[in-house]
Amino acid sequence: MTGGAPRTALVTGAGRGIGRAIAEHLGRAGTVVAVHYGRDDASAAQTVKNVRAAGGEAFPVRAELTAPGAVDLLAAGVEDGLRERTGSTGLDILVNNAGIGCRADITTITREDLDRVFEINVKAPVFVVQRLLPLMRDGGRIVNVSSVANRIAHPHVLGYAMSKGALEAFSRSLAAQLGSRGITVNTVAPGLIETDLHRERMRAYPEDAAQAAAMTVFGRLGQADDVAGVVAFLASEEARWMTGERVETTGGAYL
Structure with missing residues (x-):
């Protein structure tokens, strides 16, 4: 995409979990990665260290996505970091990974719950893309991280599932709009992944973990890393003929 120059990427929510693994995978391909995070400086620093160890370059960009002006702050950090390391602000890959859960059903969900989950899981990706699109080079890649909860009924995470459904609708519309520039837009939909977010619950309820594994x-x-490999493929040149697609990474659960 950039000739002999290194490819560049922004991964949101890259301080831990799936985001960190995605940044590491991109690092193995020699990518310069902007590691976005919200609050945990130490975790972001560890991701940067891991990306460099994998063969890439990385720098942290802090921005709490619910704060006023967060998208502009994020964009400024990305531009400054890329310019310092590559001499350009050109962006090849954008991975919208940052997201939150919303554990509530129709009897318990509140306006505040729904507002917050849509603010981070839907509005943030939309306005991050809008703000960074002028930086994206033709032939770029956008990957949005969704969830299997959008396909399988999970009443206890109603707001979360709704937000991921909206994100997928956004992905398809965006793919149609950006095709003329050769920019692909795809969605990855993981199932239950053993990240920090779920690990404590899995340890507290081993029977639930066993049931999830058996599915x-x-x-x-x-x-x-199972999810990150798929994202890395979609971000690669080999995925140039895929756009507007939803790729489940569930290990065959819910077949």
Whole structure:
């Protein structure tokens, strides 16, 4: 996409979990990665260290996505970091990974719950893309991280599932609009992944972990690296003929 120059990427929510694994995968391809995070400086620093160890370059960009002016702050950090390391602000890959859960059903969900989950899971990706699109080079890649909860009924995470459905609708519309520039837009939809977010619950309720593992055709829980490999493929040149697609990474659960 950029000739002999290194490819560049922004991964939101890259301080831990799936986001960190995605940044590491991109690092293995020699990518310069902007590691976005919200609050945890130490975790973001560890991701940067891991990306460099994988063969890439990385720098942290802090922005709490619900704060006023967060998208402009994020964009400024990305531009400054890319310019310092590559001499350009050109962006090749944007991975919208940052997201939150919303554990509530129709009897318990509140306006505040729904506002917050849509603010981070839907509005933030929309306005991050809008703000950074002028930086994206033709032939770029946008990957949005969704969830299997959008396809399988999970009443106890109603707001979360709704937000991911909206994100997928956004992805399809965006793919149609950006095709003329050769920019692909795809969605990855993981199932239950053993990240920090879920690990404590899995340890507290081992029977739930065993049940979740048994639902996959491989008989194990998914790992962040399982998802990151798929994202890295969609971000690669080899995925140039895929756009507007939804790729599940569930280990065959819910077949």
